[in-house]
Amino acid sequence: MSLLDIQNLTVQFxxxxxxxxxxxxxxxxxxVGLIGPNGAGxxxxxxxxxxxxxxxEGAILFDGKDLSKYKPNxxxxxxxxxxxxxxxxxxxxxxxxxxxxxxxxxxxxxxxSAFLGLPDARRKDRETKKKAQEYLERVNLLPYKDAIAGxxxxxxxxxxxxxxxxxTKPKLLLLDEPAAGMNNEETLELIDxxxxxxxxxxxxxxxILIEHHLEVVMNLCSDITVLNLGSVLKxxxxxxxxxxxxxxxxxxxxxxxxxx
Amino acid sequence: xxQYLSGILTVIAINITAVCGLTILTGFTGMFSLxxxxxxxxxxxxxxxxxxxxxxxxxxxxLFGGIVAAFFGLLVGYPTMKGRMRGDTFAIAMxxxxxxxxxxxxxxxxYINGALGISGIPKYSEAWxxxxxxAVCVYLTFRYTxxxxxxxxxxxxxxETAAELIGVNVTREKVKNFMIxxxxxxxxxxxxxxxxxxxxxxxxxxxxxxxxxxxxxxGGMGSVSxxxxxxxxxxxxxxxxxxxxxxxxxxxxxxxILVMLFKPEGLMxxxxxxxGWKMRAKKRExxx
Numbered sequence: 001m002s003l004l005d006i007q008n009l010t011v012q013f014x015x016x017x018x019x020x021x022x023x024x025x026x027x028x029x030x031x032v033g034l035i036g037p038n039g040a041g042x043x044x045x046x047x048x049x050x051x052x053x054x055x056x057e058g059a060i061l062f063d064g065k066d067l068s069k070y071k072p073n074x075x076x077x078x079x080x081x082x083x084x085x086x087x088x089x090x091x092x093x094x095x096x097x098x099x100x101x102x103x104x105x106x107x108x109x110x111x112x113s114a115f116l117g118l119p120d121a122r123r124k125d126r127e128t129k130k131k132a133q134e135y136l137e138r139v140n141l142l143p144y145k146d147a148i149a150g151x152x153x154x155x156x157x158x159x160x161x162x163x164x165x166x167x168t169k170p171k172l173l174l175l176d177e178p179a180a181g182m183n184n185e186e187t188l189e190l191i192d193x194x195x196x197x198x199x200x201x202x203x204x205x206x207x208i209l210i211e212h213h214l215e216v217v218m219n220l221c222s223d224i225t226v227l228n229l230g231s232v233l234k235x236x237x238x239x240x241x242x243x244x245x246x247x248x249x250x251x252x253x254x255x256x257x258x259x260x
Numbered sequence: 261x262x263q264y265l266s267g268i269l270t271v272i273a274i275n276i277t278a279v280c281g282l283t284i285l286t287g288f289t290g291m292f293s294l295x296x297x298x299x300x301x302x303x304x305x306x307x308x309x310x311x312x313x314x315x316x317x318x319x320x321x322x323l324f325g326g327i328v329a330a331f332f333g334l335l336v337g338y339p340t341m342k343g344r345m346r347g348d349t350f351a352i353a354m355x356x357x358x359x360x361x362x363x364x365x366x367x368x369x370x371y372i373n374g375a376l377g378i379s380g381i382p383k384y385s386e387a388w389x390x391x392x393x394x395a396v397c398v399y400l401t402f403r404y405t406x407x408x409x410x411x412x413x414x415x416x417x418x419x420e421t422a423a424e425l426i427g428v429n430v431t432r433e434k435v436k437n438f439m440i441x442x443x444x445x446x447x448x449x450x451x452x453x454x455x456x457x458x459x460x461x462x463x464x465x466x467x468x469x470x471x472x473x474x475x476x477x478x479g480g481m482g483s484v485s486x487x488x489x490x491x492x493x494x495x496x497x498x499x500x501x502x503x504x505x506x507x508x509x510x511x512x513x514x515x516x517i518l519v520m521l522f523k524p525e526g527l528m529x530x531x532x533x534x535x536g537w538k539m540r541a542k543k544r545e546x547x548x
Contacts, residue, residue, distance in 0.1 A: 050425050076427035088422035090415045092482060092530055100408075101415045105427030107408035111436070114407035115400045121407060128408070168426055 001064060003028045003206050004049070004172055009058035011041070011048050018044040020230045021058070028171065029204040033221035035211065035241075037250055040227040042210045043085060046174050050082055051075045062172070076105065081170035083161045085177045085210075091150030095141060095160050098149050099132040102167030132167070139163045139197065155186045159193060166197055172206045179213045191219050218242070226250070266387035268499055273390035274451045275491040279475045280394075280401040280484070281444025286473065287481045288405055289437045290417030291346065295354030296445045296472055297464035298361040303329040303446025304453040304464070308378050309371055311454075318384035322393075322450040329446025330439040332361075337438035341431045346420075358469055365461035377460030378453075385455035393451065397444060402484045402532070404440075413437050414482065445472075478519060479527050486528030 002025040011019040019041040026032055034042050047053040049060055051072040060067040067075055081102075090098050107114070113121040136142045139159055144152060149160060158178055165173055178194065179187045198207055198220075211217045217224055218238040226233040226241060228250040234241060241247055278300060285291050307325030310316035316324060336357050345353055366375040404410050412433055415423040424430045453459045475494050479487030497515065501508035519527075 052421070052425070072424045073427050073429050076425055082425060084422065088419045090418040090422070092418050093411070093414055097411055097414075101411060101423065101428070102426050104408055105412070105423075106429065107412060109408070111404070111409055111440070114409045115404050117403040117407070125408065164426065 002026055003030075003063065004208075005059075005061040006045075006049075007059045007061070009045075009048060009060060010056045011044055011053060012056040013053075017230050019048065022227070022230075022232055024225060024232070026172070026206050026208065028206055030223070031198055031207040031209065031221050033209050033211065033217035033224040033238075034227065035214065035217055035224060036227035036233070039229070041230040042227055043176055044230075045227070046082060046176055046208075046210070049075075049174065050080060073105070076168060079169070079171035080174065081165040081168045081172070082174035083158075083165050083176055083178060085180060087154075087157050087161055089149040089157055089161055089164070091148070093149055094146050095136065095149055095152065096129065096132045096145040098160060098164050099135050099167045100128050102164040103131050103135070104128050105168070135163055135167045138200070139193070155182060155189070158182070158190070162193070162197065166205070169203055170205060171203060172208070175207060175209045175211075177210050177212060179211055179216050182213075187213055187216060191216055194220060268496065269387040270385055270390050270451075270455050272492050272495045273387070273394035274385075274448050274455070275472070275475065275495050276394040276488055277390075277397045277451060278445045278448035278472045279479075279487045279491040280397045281441035281448070282472050283476050283479070283484060283487045284401060284404065284410075284413070284437050284444075285441035286476045287479075287483060287487060288410055288413040288417060289434055290420075290481075291434065291438070292348075292351040292473065293354040293441075294351045294466070294469050294473065295356070295358030296441065297466065297468035298354070298358030299329040299333065299442040299445035300449035300452065300468060301358070301361050301365065301459075301461065301464040302332050302442075302449070304449030304459050305365060305372060305378075306446070307450035308381055308453050308459065311382060311384075312378070312380075313371065318389075318454060322447050325450035326443040326446040329449070330443040333439035333442030334435065337435040337442075338431075341434040341438065355466070355469075358464075358466065362461045362465075375461060377458065377463070379458045381453050381457045381459070383454060383457050385451050390451050390455070393447070397447075398484065398488050401444075405484055409433075409436075417482070474516065477526060478516065480525060480529050480531070482530035483526070483528040483532055485533035486526055486531075489533070490527055 004026040006022060006024040009019055009022045010017060036042055044053065048055050051067060051070060055068060062078060062080065065078065070078065090101065108124055109121045133142060133145060136145050141160060141163060144156060152160065179190050182190060209217060209221060222237065224238055224241045225235050226247050233250055234244050234247050282296055285293060303325035306328035307321040310321040310324045340350060340353055365372060368374060372378055412428055415428060416430055416433060420430060449464065471494065475490040476487045479490030497512055498508055501511050504511055
């Protein structure tokens with residue numbers, strides 16, 4: 001059985017079909033690219049998977065469970081984690097605290113222990129702190145642990161957001177345009193970074209990657225799905241996608257007749 | 261003179277206790293409330309009933325007042341948080357809450373005499389005692405905000421959507437912090453009633469709510485020591501300004517405008533008074 005199974009998914013906002021009849025499935029450990037022009041419904045698809053927008057029709061099954069029965073925070077606990085197109089870090093908190101929330105999004109001791117600062121609570125705080133530092137070390141962000149997240153350089157913030165997302169130990173990681181606004185050098189670094197977290201992970205994490213930088217997707221993903229105007233235009237390997245006339249048409253428009 | 265000083269100290273202690281509650285809700289969870297006087301009122305009435313009719317002594321009555329206020333916090337908090345109220349909508353809803361409390365209490369005659377209020381409340385609030393309670397409250401609040409519960413609250417304030425998608429149960433955390441803030445304000449209400457020995461439904465007005473909120477914003481969002489200092493400062497300022505007589509409240513207002521103009525992040529920003537010491541302690545630890 002596949003890890004994520006999206007069947008005939010339709011998401012409608014009023015009269016606008018942001019996603020119509022999309023089918024997509026993904027196995028554990030797989031990395032899939034999701035591309036398409038602006039307004040194709042890529043982010044909406046992420047929002048539907050994470051429960052932020054309700055589906056109109058169809059089904060999203062994750063590990064055999066129907067996700068429409070769960071709230072966004074419960075879906076996170078089932079093992080889906082994501083990043084955002086425009087970075088959404090806890091900007092006034094330190095890098096370490098950001099990751100710590102990912103590790104423990106539900107406090108593992110009661111409010112009485114918290115108020116009194118009981119030894120048990122302090123021990124658990126120390127444990128989480130240690131784990132958070134381990135995660136930061138794994139993604140080479142340990143030097144920034146005490147820095148306020150909002151004041152970090154842009155590229156670091158992107159990585160920190162990914163670190164926070166993987167700290168929840170997801171089975172499925174959704175990356176929404178991680179290379180947006182990056183220069184070439186930073187993009188290459190990010191490709192390595194994503195490849196590392198994907199291969200390094202012992203939980204066999206699957207990744208769906210939305211990206212406008214085609215070289216990122218072509219580099220990382222063996223399978224690519226192209227969305228256009230809310231529906232699947234094409235599925236295939238990078239080579240197939242690159243040479244497909246329909247995809248080229250959707251991205252750069254149709255060739256004029258007179259050009260041959 | 262002693263009477264005068266102990267009076268000011270008591271008012272300071274009451275303010276600090278209420279501000280501790282609101283800083284958890286506003287400073288850390290990011291929910292602005294214009295109606296926490298409602299909780300003070302409920303706490304005061306509940307504890308006074310416990311003292312006068314059921315023979316409670318001061319501390320149990322105060323805790324009882326806090327619990328009753330927290331219970332109403334659950335009643336009001338659950339529907340508002342569940343309905344995703346936030347920002348200005350929530351602030352106005354809270355204004356409605358405190359008005360509802362005021363008008364409801366004005367119209368209940370058995371036990372509490374409606375608009376006439378209750379008099380002859382034993383004067384339990386000794387300055388040293390309430391100051392001690394306030395100090396304990398500050399310590400507890402500080403511990404709470406440094407705990408995972410406090411950090412989760414901060415994550416909601418900073419980026420609610422991200423917090424939810426990472427697994428934070430936003431509704432539950434908000435209701436929880438709302439109830440805690442109600443608890444502290446309920447205790448403050450009891451301390452107030454046992455100091456003035458007389459309460460009416462109008463004792464805790466919109467002005468009271470505004471003063472607590474002002475102390476939180478003035479002291480700095482996401483700080484405990486800042487709002488505590490601000491609570492002390494704002495309680496003392498009208499007294500200090502007595503030298504200018506009838507202009508004192510004008511000056512009070514003008515000073516607040518000036519501070520917010522030149523220090524919009526509040527006295528402490530998001531920091532604590534002792535965070536400098538902590539950093540040094542950390543460095544020592546790292547050096548070992």
